[in-house]
Amino acid sequence: AIVRNAIGARDANANWRIRSALDETLGEAPTPSRIIDRANTNQQRLAPEYQEALRDAGPVDTLPIARYLETEAQTLRGEPQRLVQRVRSMLDHQPTPADIARARADGQPPPGTSLVSDAGELLNTRHAIDDMLETTQGTNAVNALTTARQTVDDELRASVPGIKEVDAKYAELARQKEAVGRGQSVLSSGREAPRPDELAAEVRQGALPQGLQVGPSAVPLRLREGARAEIERIVGTNANDRVALQRLIKGEGDWNRARLSTLFGSDKARSIIDLLDREKLFADTSNIVTRNSETAARVAAREAIDPANAPGFGLREGFIAGGARGAARAAGMRTVDKVIDALNNGGNEKAIADMARTLIGGPQQSAVLEALMKAGRGSQIQQSQVDRVARALLLSGPAGANRP
Template sequence: MAEMTPEQQKAMAIAAARLRLSRTQQTQQPSAIDPVAKPPPQTGEELRARVYADLAAKREAAQRPPAVDRYGLPADDALSVARTGVGGLIEGIPIIGPPIRYGTEKAAAATVAAFSDETYDQVMDRMNEATRAEKAANPIVDKGAQIAGAVAGTVPMVMAAPAAFGAGGGSLLVRSGISAGTGAAIGGADAAVRHDGDPTAIKDGATWGGLFGLVGPAAGKAIGAGARSLVDALRARTAAKVAGMDPQAFGYFRRAVTDDGLDAVTLPQRLDQMGSRAIPADLGPNLQKQAGALAATPGPAQTTIRTTLADRAAGANARIGQVIDETTGPNVVPSEVRAGIEANQGTFSPLYREVFRGARPYDMTPIAEAMEVDISRLRGPAQARLRQVRDMLNVANSNVLSSDPGVMFQTRQAIDGLLKTEIDPKAIATLVEARQMLDDGLTRAVPRIKELDAGFSELARQDEALTRGQQVLDSGRTAPRPSELAAEVEQGAQPQGMQIGPSAVPLRLSQGARAEIDRIVGTNSNDIAAMNKLIKGEGDWNRARLSTLFGPEKADRLFRVLENERIWADTTNTVTRNSETAARLAAQNELGGGAGGNFGVKEAFKAGGFLGAARSAAVDKVDDIVRALVSSETGNATRESLARALIGEQREKLVEGLIRAQGMGTTPALVDPVVKALLLNAGTARTR
């Protein structure tokens, strides 16, 4: 007998089912499945003829109105497959699947019986026979649907209570034990439902469920790792394409970004904060180490890295000078400002002579007597200074007290000179008191002198403020505290004596500070780090002082630019200095003079650059990548692609690529629950 095709085998199964159904209905009306009752075939040849006849009948039936199924609905092979699939999906749900399916069929049988001449049992028998026939005709669909139903019914349980299925905390052994217990419980309960409480079936179900549950956590971990690798590979390739990078280079770049604590959000934020000249290589030790490795490897990547860093470093002083001018004003030379102040003071000399012309004699006896009393009781530098002042009040080359107001004026000027050099506190207090007496006498003797004193004094205060401003960035005792400088600025702005309008003292303070900043920049133009330290200082005092003189916004901008330039200079020094050392070590190894065959970048990189063990630990994590970058096996295209990423070319594409790569290294959410569901139901399926 010739071998039958799958279609013929399926047709024979349907025909056999129909024949069995016809035997049970010999005393009834023709069934909806086979309206015309036929005697059962007696031989194989008759059966084969019957099968071919049925196939021909189906072709003819395509031209006639459709028949109806056991529910009175149109029936054909597509609906048979669909019914098998839906039924298997429901029946496959562990424990509750069979009651749901059989309950639905019982309700349908009751409905059909109520509107037909058949009894409930007859309808139920007919439906059961038809179900068995459809399962036999569609075994693959039935099996697949039951598996899908089992997984779909178990996954929600695994996700709702992961700890119960071995997905919680603890060791693999503990989780496997928990999963085995859960699997045994589900397997036993499912077998009890499907086999009407048969003890043997329950035991087998619990045994198989426990065994498959035992291996669930380990299998989930292994399969999850595989799924993660596959998903990561696909995601990495897509992300690299979006970033416009070589896939291997993008993998290196993403690894360094992650190890430096950055992601698709923080990387562009940090670059924006550091200014338009910032590059990714500035943002962390891992990125810097990759740049250093490329800078040490001959080829296009080396040129790209070194050229970018050299061009940026060449413009550092110009950028710093520009921001200093924009935040603190144009530079001034203190000696030139002071010369201008002195020249203005010189214009007062003829004015003073004018007010003394025609001045009346003034009796200075009370002032002289008060000084003599103080001289008799004072000792030391204070006594010597006051005796010196008292002698100045006499007529020249005599012991006769003068009555000329001009003598009082010249004596007051001399006291001002003594105060500039005097360091003894008592002597200073004595000189100030003597000057005040002379000033009061001059006010009475020459009333107009106070107007001139106000203008001359304002210029003298400006000269002192210019000197004081050059001390605001000092770290010694002469430097004012932030609160003291704020008080000096506030007080200096107030007019003194008969002066009209605000004082220029705050302006001179800021000019002095501006001049000091220029001095620091000029003497440290080749050392950005030293310049940064001198201007910014160790604490917050310099920021507060400059905020007082120039405003908080300008001070913050100046400090931010200085910090950025320091980071950029550090990147250049770290990459180029350590890459030179690395290149020498590589050459030594190639010529046989090195300590070993491995590329010694780690030791070279740790020798300089950032300080601290934290950087050292971060550097250790990417040694393999650095060795790969400098090896001949890594192509120039990969190195060049990474170099362009490290200098920030096509920054927007880089960020988009990092966004696409988010989630790499994590197992897809449904992998573990699906694996556990498949394993648990593989056990329960053994007893079905």
């Protein structure tokens, strides 16, 4: 009952314990949508800088662009042709009522359609192409739009001093938004997830400034934030299934360990994996102890008190439940049996109960187990002394248990 109650208490705190350990190791998890919203807001705040650049701009020459697009429209077919024709129509300047009134005042005929010569209109054309690229599918269609955009961008670069500096800020924010989404996919097992070497290359390349950007990029930071947010999502949706939690984050092979090391460093990655392995081990043990109300686990809890009829589940499983190391769980089990038998032969039920409480928690756990293991392995301590050793360690508390 002591071991069973301790396991129940630990299970109840599993979610808090995992979240606290992750927060301590990786920091608090961000919300991806809020990161995206901040980036969008910062992009919108660049509008005054674009206006400032346009204030010093001269007229743009869109005739070469129009001729290029008309030629492309003659050779392309299907969706690429339609998109190029649409971009070409954006270069047409329709006279405004003010233009018409001005011409009439000068005794001139109303002006007709002409090519765009205002840098602001051409910038809006580039923005429209960007919006089209976000929803366009098909390699040929994307290539046609990308080339059209490049011709527009080249003219803006030549005619609007300082616009590329503002473009670099806008592009950096766009890269950060993309990195947040990318970070949320790095731990998945599907084809969309990068291989460890691909992720390492993305992090290295992502840190490099692009265009006229000054200073390193925040792309690696956004990749980490995306991955941290995904870990939090996995924990939130699998908190009651620690086995699934370990499988989803650690993965089946070693790729996720390598990915975590790339994003957070090897020490933090190791801490995360160790945490998940411990929780999985305890979840497995908890399942053994508590899964059936009147089967082996419950009977074994009573047998820990009265071992005479016990074939083998009780205080030994308390070692496992308390997170004892592999020596006690595997090859060392027979040694532990001998130690337990020595205590049982003493007939001291209170000592057994105290031992159970100690081995399922507390900083003295390892020291007690180590001392008992030494006795069972045939050290100079006789079996008749084991009871006294255990009592001394139990009664001395954490300070005494940690003494050599």
